[in-house]
Amino acid sequence: MTDSTSSQGFSTRAIHAGQEPDPLTGAVVPPIYQVSTYKQDGVGGLRGGYEYSRSANPTRTALEDCLAALERGSRGFAFASGLAAEDTLLRAVTRPGDHAVVPDDAYGGTYRLFAKVAQPWGLEHTPAHLGDLDAVRAAIRPGQTKVVWAETPTNPLLGIADIAALAEIAHAAGALLVVDNTFATPYLQSPLALGADVVVHSTTKYAGGHSDVVGGALVTSTTPATGFEDLDERVGFHQNSMGAVAGPFDAWLVLRGLKTLAVRMDRHCDNAERVVAFLSEHPRVSSVLYPGLESHQGHAVAAQQMRRFGGMVSFRLRGGVEEALGACKRAEVFTLGESLGGVESLIEHPGRMTHASVAGSVLEVPDDLIRLSVGIEDVDDLLADLEQALS
Secondary structure, three states: OOHHHHOOOHHHHHHHOOOOOOOOOOOOOOOOOOOOEOOOOOOOOOEOOEOEOOOOOHHHHHHHHHHHHHHOOOOEEEEOOHHHHHHHHHHHHOOOOOEEEEEOOOOHHHHHHHHHHHHHHOOEEEEEOOOOHHHHHHHOOOOOEEEEEEEOOOOOOOOOOOHHHHHHHHHHOOOEEEEEOOOOHHHHEOOHHHOOOEEEEOOOOOOOOOOOOOOEEEEEOOOOOOOOOOHHHHHHHHHHHHOOEOOHHHHHHHHHHHHOHHHHHHHHHHHHHHHHHHHHOOOOEEEEEOOOOOOOOOHHHHHHHEOOOOOEEEEEEOOHHHHHHHHHHHOOOOEEOOOOOOOOOEEEOHHHOOOHHHOOOOOOOOOOEEEEEOOOOOHHHHHHHHHHHOO
């Protein structure tokens, strides 16, 4: 991130960081460098540092530079999926015998990565309620814990973690604080500025924003925790060595999505607030989970560390699982589907869809829970659809 970029507003950075007009043609949109290899000017004579597109590609570089600028970090790294980013990070900063603290309401895919992939490899983990700082302290194993992993808001229970407080706890233990910022996006929340060491994104979601790409990203801090001063080098080495990088067209799609992230997030938030107000008064709804509600346990922390409260809403129904399944089936404007963060509104039953992998574990979600990804349609149409779906 250059000095001039660091002083610019969010949308200016989203549109221009890493995206100078093409010097050959003047094209204002970075080209898609759909190429695997590059001509060298003699042995070892690389043009711009490019030799092979697993190691680096100009379109991916543009995306990585933009992400670093938006998160105000040291370096960005773009991957083929969010889980590819997470796996690469864990291999880069932990070894067999190390330990991690994870949220007790983490995204199912993340928990599966820890429990089914990393644990057999040798990385132990302890789920903890990250809203309870004493529980986090109790979960840390001195000398063994290398990562405290946070989502805030969490998926799908919309829990809130105090990033600054978690950073202090992690750093005192000699561990990194990693924050999954997918739900909030860099427009609504800046974890690195609050002390986090690494930010994780599924760029499939709000960053891409149009449900037409799968991708992931890491952004590192300019001042990582003691003992991890070589964090950029570790992540860069493992990104190249493990090879799960974003392809040029996928990188270009995410880069295009970032240009409108701010305006989309404002509309997502506007619509979500109206949906929350509607659901809060509905007789079939037993509770609404949304950090913008003053009744939410993490509301005060969210109000401090977030610009607004996001486009994700979860709620529980008085009629239990059958009523929840029925509402999901009856929805029409809300599309029944997994994922989130696109311009279209989605509805899902986490217990049998996105979080089926945590069934029977300590992370199992309530079976009467519905999760909404509130899109940017006309909000009156969304409210009318929820009314008929819940009837």
